Amino acid sequence: MSENVEQHQAHLRELFCRLRDNKLVIQLRKCNFGKTEIDFLEYHITEGGYRLPKKRVGAINNFPKPETIAELRRFLGTINYYRY
Secondary structure: OOOOHHHHHHHHHHHHHHHHHOOOOOOHHHOOOOOOEEEEOOEEEEOOEEEOOHHHHHHHHOOOOOOOHHHHHHHHHHHHHOOO
């Protein structure tokens, strides 16, 4: 994460040089540059840190009470993914 626009541009230049030197390509339509916040891998990332997206918090809060071992394991798997 860059601290300012100039540093962000320098980081991008370095990234593009490394990609070119290693003969790698990226799909620009899948890229986001210069954003102050983004949702990535089920996290909402901002310059202040990262947190769960609101839709995931609601899904966890509204998760039905587990009645079986399989349901409990599913719930534990869900919340363990988001532990900090």
